[in-house]
Amino acid sequence: MLQELKDAYGFIFEEELIREIEETGVLKVSHAGEIIMDINDYITSMPLLLDGAIKILREDEDGNELLLYFLERGDTCALTLSCCLGQTRSEIRAVAERDTKYIMVPVSKIEEWTTRYKSWRNFVFESYQSRLSEMLETIDTLAFMNMDQRLLRYLQDKAKINQSEELQVTHQQIAYDLNTSRVVISRLLKKLEMEGKILLQRNQILVQDL
Amino acid sequence: MLQELKDAYGFIFEEELIREIEETGVLKVSHAGEIIMDINDYITSMPLLLDGAIKILREDEDGNELLLYFLERGDTCALTLSCCLGQTRSEIRAVAERDTKYIMVPVSKIEEWTTRYKSWRNFVFESYQSRLSEMLETIDTLAFMNMDQRLLRYLQDKAKINQSEELQVTHQQIAYDLNTSRVVISRLLKKLEMEGKILLQRNQILVQDL
DNA sequence: ATAGGTCTGTAACTTTTGTTACTGCCTAAC
DNA sequence: GTTAGGCAGTAACAAAAGTTACAGACCTAT
Numbered sequence: 001m002l003q004e005l006k007d008a009y010g011f012i013f014e015e016e017l018i019r020e021i022e023e024t025g026v027l028k029v030s031h032a033g034e035i036i037m038d039i040n041d042y043i044t045s046m047p048l049l050l051d052g053a054i055k056i057l058r059e060d061e062d063g064n065e066l067l068l069y070f071l072e073r074g075d076t077c078a079l080t081l082s083c084c085l086g087q088t089r090s091e092i093r094a095v096a097e098r099d100t101k102y103i104m105v106p107v108s109k110i111e112e113w114t115t116r117y118k119s120w121r122n123f124v125f126e127s128y129q130s131r132l133s134e135m136l137e138t139i140d141t142l143a144f145m146n147m148d149q150r151l152l153r154y155l156q157d158k159a160k161i162n163q164s165e166e167l168q169v170t171h172q173q174i175a176y177d178l179n180t181s182r183v184v185i186s187r188l189l190k191k192l193e194m195e196g197k198i199l200l201q202r203n204q205i206l207v208q209d210l
Numbered sequence: 211m212l213q214e215l216k217d218a219y220g221f222i223f224e225e226e227l228i229r230e231i232e233e234t235g236v237l238k239v240s241h242a243g244e245i246i247m248d249i250n251d252y253i254t255s256m257p258l259l260l261d262g263a264i265k266i267l268r269e270d271e272d273g274n275e276l277l278l279y280f281l282e283r284g285d286t287c288a289l290t291l292s293c294c295l296g297q298t299r300s301e302i303r304a305v306a307e308r309d310t311k312y313i314m315v316p317v318s319k320i321e322e323w324t325t326r327y328k329s330w331r332n333f334v335f336e337s338y339q340s341r342l343s344e345m346l347e348t349i350d351t352l353a354f355m356n357m358d359q360r361l362l363r364y365l366q367d368k369a370k371i372n373q374s375e376e377l378q379v380t381h382q383q384i385a386y387d388l389n390t391s392r393v394v395i396s397r398l399l400k401k402l403e404m405e406g407k408i409l410l411q412r413n414q415i416l417v418q419d420l
Numbered sequence: 421a422t423a424g425g426t427c428t429g430t431a432a433c434t435t436t437t438g439t440t441a442c443t444g445c446c447t448a449a450c
Numbered sequence: 451g452t453t454a455g456g457c458a459g460t461a462a463c464a465a466a467a468g469t470t471a472c473a474g475a476c477c478t479a480t
Contacts, residue, residue, distance in 0.1 A: 058349060066353040079346075082339045091346055114331075121324075128338045129292045135345040136289075136301055139268060142352040143276040143389050147467070170427065179353050181468060186428065202427070202476070357437070380457065391438060396458060412446070412457070 004050045004101070008073050013119050020113070021048065025103035030054075030096040037094040043083040045104040049075050052100025053161045057093040057177075067154070067177040069134040070097060070161040078131035081124065084110060098162055148188045150178060152197060159207040167205045214260045214311070218283050223329050230323070231258065235313035240306040247304040253293040255314040259285050262310025263371045267303040267387075277364070277387040279344040280307060280371040288341035291334065294320060308372060358398045360388060362407060369417040377415045 002022050009018065025048070030036050037043070039059055047054075054071040056079065071077060071094075079092050084107040113120040141150050154177065159165045171185045178185070189205070192198045199206035212232050219228065235258070240246050247253070249269055257264075264281040266289065281287060281304075289302050294317040323330040351360050364387065369375045381395045388395070399415070402408045409416035 058346065058353070060350060060354045062354075064354050066349065068349070078338075079342060082342055085335055086339050091343070125295055128288075128342075129296050132289060132292055132338075132342065132345070133301070135342070135349065136268065138349060139276065139278070139345065139352065140270060142349065143268070144270045144272075144274050172427080182428090183430090183469075184467060186430085187467095190429075200428090382457080392458090393439075393460085394437060396460085397437095400459080410458090 008050050017117050025105045030100045032098045034096045041090045045106045046080045047102040050101040053097040055097045066179045078127045165207040218260050227327050235315045240310050242308045244306045251300045255316045256290045257312040260311040263307040265307045276389045288337045375417040
């Protein structure tokens with residue numbers, strides 16, 4: 001675990017902090033599709049991603065879902081952090097996008113390290129910052145883009161985060177992430193294929209020139 | 211200025227910090243409609259709101275605008291804070307919603323106080339937290355609500371922040387804030403009036419039972 | 421091989437939103 | 451008073467997105 005921690009966070013945190021994380025954190029592995037954290041869960045620790053990827057979703061009262069953003073190695077979830085520090089329940093759902101390895105750090109340590117390590121303080125601030133930026137991007141796509149543009153962007157993001165341009169995904173799953181219907185996705189995917197931007201196969205989509 | 215500071219922030223910050231804010235901060239007044247901060251501005255200080263209200267807008271490359279949220283007394287703008295600490299340019303536009311009084315605090319002090327005052331640290335964290343929550347709400351409205359619901363919500367928010375159910379606003383201005391067209395707004399306002407939720411007059415909208 | 425399930429493609433239609441165009445009203449300036 | 455400009459109402463149409471329905475392809479288990 002120590003080596004993976006160093007690989008992912010060694011260039012941000014000092015040796016001492018890395019050791020503390022190793023001592024107090026709990027290593028976890030979640031497999032693709034597994035729910036890591038759900039809406040209204042009571043949160044008492046935050047994740048530090050070592051390997052893999054996590055997708056963060058928002059859900060409303062009627063069960064409509066929307067993908068907010070992806071997390072990858074070296075990331076943490078500022079929304080979780082925010083819940084931890086504010087002692088509130090989770091406002092989002094986190095699902096393993098692929099097999100994912102991460103360390104859960106208890107909230108008590110988060111606060112302690114905030115006072116003791118400048119590097120940790122910076123990390124926390126930067127997390128808030130990058131999550132705010134990603135939320136802004138999400139808002140941009142919702143407010144300013146049509147569904148076809150949102151779809152292409154989604155596929156490209158997903159390909160990047162999975163480090164593969166072959167996406168094993170059904171139209172229905174995409175529809176859930178973008179909060180629309182399967183028929184709309186099928187229609188637009190066909191359009192994207194005709195424009196030469198993707199290639200469609202059963203249970204699989206090939207994203208061209210990434 | 212000292213009394214206003216105490217009124218707005220006295221129950222969060224200790225006397226000493228209030229005095230420091232008074233010494234180092236610069237008092238500003240902006241009139242309704244004035245741009246306080248624009249996209250790509252280089253930010254070196256953050257605002258602490260004493261009185262009035264500010265609306266925070268996002269804009270894309272083509273000039274399309276979208277209202278993100280309002281700030282009022284006791285608030286600060288976490289996006290600005292984020293820009294300050296990250297030394298990046300503003301990603302948003304801030305416009306005085308009505309006549310507004312605020313104190314600008316330089317970035318150097320922000321960092322200094324973060325280490326010296328626990329109350330300041332908490333304030334900064336809470337700002338991030340409430341701004342993240344507001345961004346989530348914005349995303350909810352965009353992703354899960356139709357334009358008529360968004361419009362009603364907008365009118366109610368605006369009435370609340372202006373402390374008046376008589377809104378002096380044109381259909382075109384609303385259209386800008388919601389990133390749609392004037393005709394759509396006129397149409398939906400008429401519908402809301404027929405449903406008894408608002409009352410339309412020239413240059414004015416009366417929001418019912420707030 | 422066949423039955424049942426999941427996945428995709430497509431047609432036909434509705435609803436929502438966006439666009440263009442034109443009208444009349446009000447007000448401020450002349 | 452006359453006029454010009456901003457504002458609101460509305461019609462008519464276009465485009466985008468959502469809905470319902472159904473058929474055929476593929477896969478798996480029996």
